Amino acid sequence: MKRFRFSGAGLMLASALLAAAALLSAxxxxxxxxxxHAAADRAASSLTVRVLSPDADxxxxxxxxxxxxxxxxxxxxxxxxxxxxxxxxxxxxxxxDPADLPPLRLIEASRDPAEADDAAITAALAAAGVRxxxxxxxAEPAPAAFWGRAGGLLGTLILGAALAxxxxxxxxxxxxxAALGADLGAARGAILAAYGxxxxxFAFLTGIGAALVVVAGAAGVLSALPVPVSSAVMAAxxxxxxxxxxxxxxxxxxxxxxxxxxxxxxxxxxxxDRLG
Amino acid sequence: xxxxxxxxxxxxxxxxxxxxxxxxxxxxxxxAGVTAGWRGRAPALVDVSLTLAAGxxxxxxxxxxxxxxxxxxxxxxxxxxxxxxxxxxxxxxASLAPAVRRALRRRIGYIAATPLLAAAENTFMAAAAPLRxxxxxxxxxxxxxxTEILGYLGLGAxxxxxxxxxxxxxxxxxxxxxxxxxxxxxxxxxxPLAGLGPDAMSRVLRLLAEIARQQAAxxxxxxxxxxxxxLPARKVRLDRGxxxx
Numbered sequence: 009m010k011r012f013r014f015s016g017a018g019l020m021l022a023s024a025l026l027a028a029a030a031l032l033s034a035x036x037x038x039x040x041x042x043x044x045h046a047a048a049d050r051a052a053s054s055l056t057v058r059v060l061s062p063d064a065d066x067x068x069x070x071x072x073x074x075x076x077x078x079x080x081x082x083x084x085x086x087x088x089x090x091x092x093x094x095x096x097x098x099x100x101x102x103x104x105d106p107a108d109l110p111p112l113r114l115i116e117a118s119r120d121p122a123e124a125d126d127a128a129i130t131a132a133l134a135a136a137g138v139r140x141x142x143x144x145x146x147a148e149p150a151p152a153a154f155w156g157r158a159g160g161l162l163g164t165l166i167l168g169a170a171l172a173x174x175x176x177x178x179x180x181x182x183x184x185x186a187a188l189g190a191d192l193g194a195a196r197g198a199i200l201a202a203y204g205x206x207x208x209x210f211a212f213l214t215g216i217g218a219a220l221v222v223v224a225g226a227a228g229v230l231s232a233l234p235v236p237v238s239s240a241v242m243a244a245x246x247x248x249x250x251x252x253x254x255x256x257x258x259x260x261x262x263x264x265x266x267x268x269x270x271x272x273x274x275x276x277x278x279x280x281d282r283l284g
Numbered sequence: 285x286x287x288x289x290x291x292x293x294x295x296x297x298x299x300x301x302x303x304x305x306x307x308x309x310x311x312x313x314x315x316a317g318v319t320a321g322w323r324g325r326a327p328a329l330v331d332v333s334l335t336l337a338a339g340x341x342x343x344x345x346x347x348x349x350x351x352x353x354x355x356x357x358x359x360x361x362x363x364x365x366x367x368x369x370x371x372x373x374x375x376x377x378a379s380l381a382p383a384v385r386r387a388l389r390r391r392i393g394y395i396a397a398t399p400l401l402a403a404a405e406n407t408f409m410a411a412a413a414p415l416r417x418x419x420x421x422x423x424x425x426x427x428x429x430x431t432e433i434l435g436y437l438g439l440g441a442x443x444x445x446x447x448x449x450x451x452x453x454x455x456x457x458x459x460x461x462x463x464x465x466x467x468x469x470x471x472x473x474x475x476p477l478a479g480l481g482p483d484a485m486s487r488v489l490r491l492l493a494e495i496a497r498q499q500a501a502x503x504x505x506x507x508x509x510x511x512x513x514x515l516p517a518r519k520v521r522l523d524r525g526x527x528x529x
Contacts, residue, residue: 013404184400184403185402185404187400188400188401188402188413189417190362190386191360191389191394191396192389192390192414192417193386193388193389193390193391193417194386194417195383195386195417196382196383196386198417280362281362281382282363282364282382283322283323283362283363284320284321284322284323284325284354284357284363284364
């Protein structure tokens with residue numbers, strides 16, 4: 009009476025698919041958040057300087073040299089018409105002929121925000137005798153990262169709830185052991201624990217299978233790219249968070265299944281325990 | 285419990301002596317004005333009063349819908365009266381906490397009209413189910429008792445067979461064995477002889493008499509009370525949920 013076993017190919021397939029989908033949802037959310045953070049880091053480190061001094065060519069070159077000498081500034085170079093055309097095309101503006109562009113008085117720079125702030129850069133330019141504006145790219149990393157993670161988490165929760173529902177229904181459909189336990193006077197907790205344990209074991213194993221399939225599938229896709237990614241590079245690119253998500257996926261599936269199985273067993277047990 | 289010896293079975297027809305009542309012992313079953321039924325439906329029992337001493341047997345009979353099965357559900361504390369008082373083994377079942385009701389149920393053997401057996405188990409494990417509620421493994425004595433009662437009921441060779449492979453009558457006999465192995469203080473049986481052959485019937489009757497002799501109160505619900513004529517039992521007739529004179 010303390011033993012109960014879930015079984016069936018249909019349950020196994022549903023469990024594996026939902027566990028894999030939950031894992032992919034969590035990974036997708038994490039990937040979106042990681043990209044948002046990377047983009048924000050790039051935006052925070054990039055800087056455009058517009059030179060206002062009248063003697064444009066000399067002032068631009070002087071400003072660039074002053075910037076390169078400023079601690080925390082990793083790179084500084086005048087934006088040539090060719091570079092401007094390249095940036096405009098990358099922004100989706102279509103083909104641009106550099107010859108069509110007017111002379112620019114802009115410098116692109118990258119900096120470490122921790123070492124070089126706007127005040128320090130402005131001071132360095134003023135010391136070089138250059139009057140200039142600093143134009144920082146708008147950096148709003150938090151919303152994109154937040155919504156990426158929130159979306160992934162929401163998807164994972166919904167798929168976990170679906171997994172719990174599958175096991176709830178399976179437990180109700182296979183509620184004979186629970187009903188028999190009620191008939192014989194078994195402790196409700198013991199019966200629910202038997203169902204929950206079996207659901208957890210079943211979903212844990214299928215969750216491991218799903219995680220292996222997802223990882224193998226991702227590796228297969230990356231290795232089949234026109235420029236294949238080596239396994240060493242793949243391993244190096246996996247972030248600790250992504251690794252944790254993959255490792256925790258079977259446990260998450262087990263917890264969801266246990267919860268669903270217990271609630272389904274409780275319904276079957278209670279229906280037999282109290283008839284009127 | 286120990287089944288009757290094989291020599292007892294040679295006596296035909298089956299005539300069983302009544303159990304000797306223990307003086308001063310409170311009744312095992314004491315219903316007073318009980319009204320009860322399934323949720324959301326009209327009461328299946330109305331104002332039923334019934335007292336049964338330990339060691340006594342009652343054959344409750346009546347047609348379909350008379351309330352026989354509902355009476356058994358009340359006696360096994362699965363159906364709580366909406367009016368009146370139902371005391372089983374000294375406990376008013378309406379006042380018991382759910383966990384205590386379940387503990388009380390472990391002292392009550394129940395043979396349902398359609399026995400519920402765990403399909404994944406074999407006959408031996410199904411029959412031993414009440415003993416496995418609290419014990420991780422059966423003691424050698426318990427295992428021997430289960431084997432003995434299965435053998436007495438003609439299921440010895442099927443002990444290792446999956447329950448799902450058993451016939452209807454074999455499933456019923458397994459449920460009967462299950463009800464007896466825990467040596468209950470109250471035994472409730474809903475048409476226990478239905479579908480059984482003559483030999484199995486006489487053996488079940490002897491088991492019913494034996495458990496009564498061991499001071500269990502026995503209540504049998506049936507539409508055919510004559511099948512239990514060999515038992516020293518009190519006849520109680522139900523008609524549309526009420527006791528009939």
